[in-house]
Amino acid sequence: MLGWDKNQKEDEENASSSSIASHTISKSQPRQLKHKVSSLTHGHFFSTSSAKPIAELPNSKDPQSLTVSFLQNSCGLSLESAISASQKLNIDNPKNPNSVLDLLSTHGLTQTHIRNLISSRPLLLLADLENTLKPNMELFESLGFSGTSLAKMLSRDQRVLESDAYTVVEFFRARGFRDEQISTLTMKRPLLYLLNAHKIFKPKLDFFKSLGLSDLEIAKLLSTAPYILERSLENQIIPCVQELRRILGNDENVLKAIKACCSMVGFNVEVVQPNISMLISHGVPESLVLKMFLIQPKFLLVRTYRFSEIVSDVMKLGFDPNSLLFVWAIRVMAVMSKTLWEQKVEAYKKFGLSKDEIYSAFKRQPLFMTVSEKKIQKSMGFFVNKVKMKPSLIPKNHYLLLYSLEKRIIPRCSVLQLLISKRLIKEDTSIFRAIRMSENKFMEKLVSKYQNEVPDVVRAHQGKIEFQGFHIDLKM
Incomplete structure (x- = not known):
């Protein structure tokens, strides 16, 4: 049993469950339905070879019976999943479904990938092969999607295969997006392919251009945070920019802030002003706050109650509000949860560092706590075990971990x-x-x-x- 292929084992289990389902129904259902279910549990299981023709399936004039059999034997669905999927489609001619399965397999999708894909969207088997499905598959392949990467992208939204993908891709190409950027955008938000590019995306790109961003800058920003394209221009993006303009004073600073953190136009920036006021009330010079906002604006997007806790913690650690390190400390603590902070402290302590040593290092250089827990363990292990360095020397030379x-x-x-x-x-x-x-x-x-x-x-x-x-x- 240990040598079985995982997919084969799943198929064996599906066969067993099909048999059990047939036995169970036979006890309580009429004779006519008993014969129907029995016919569904025979035939060949999903194989790496080409899809099984319908002629190999049991003879039956019942469309649902034929559909369930095809979904089981050619797509690898369990009996339960096949019956559920058969409520959404009827396969009276296996030619198109078989061609769809062959196409998916040709582009590197495994049995498991195809089974999951068809389970989520059975209507894909009836898609327009020549005019939609095949051109879209070839287009996505040109963007670098095949096998595992294609499966990962499709797991986020299977409908993308039936969209007008060509129009969307050509829209972005015409606007200066490189194929690598379109590929990144596709992996992050395949939902975008279901939207009207000229009606929904164009006004937003035109607005960003009116702010002074070049086509190359817009492509870079939106491929980094493509969900912005789903936001309302009138209700969210424009009000956000107006609020930033009020806080930062001019469009030049607004551009700097957007370039530093483009995702902020997708956030509610109304929390920014209360957080800035809080810093100033604790003695942080306004010029220093604005400087940090232009470098790392995301730290001011934290909810006010949480921001208040962070400021209080930084004050207790003894940071000087007039120092840039004060704002950097807040920035570092703002981007991680309390749980993650404690996990990092514990990771350092495992190598013999005291809490005082850890916090002293944080005061000298707040970036000391931006190192991931995994890297802390790996780097500390190297210096302590391989280099034979005293653990206490490492926080005093924090750059070693950076x-x-x-x-x-x-x-x-x-x-x-x-x-x-x-x-x-x-x-x-x-x-x-x-x-x-x-x-x-x-x-x-x-x-x-x-x-x-x-x-x-x-x-x-x-x-x-x-x-x-x-x-x-x-x-x-």
């Missing part, structure tokens, strides 16, 4: 390890200084300088030599 472990820290440690083993650099070389060096300076001083003498130093810098750990105590 750099990429794979792309920067491990390769540089490998270079140091190699050069020390060749006695080309001193054993008291500072690992902190080596990690903080700019890439150009590191290449000049520790890679290019020694690559003729030790060719492997280049491979080490490329991450192709495994770091084994230092055999001596490096200067920290």
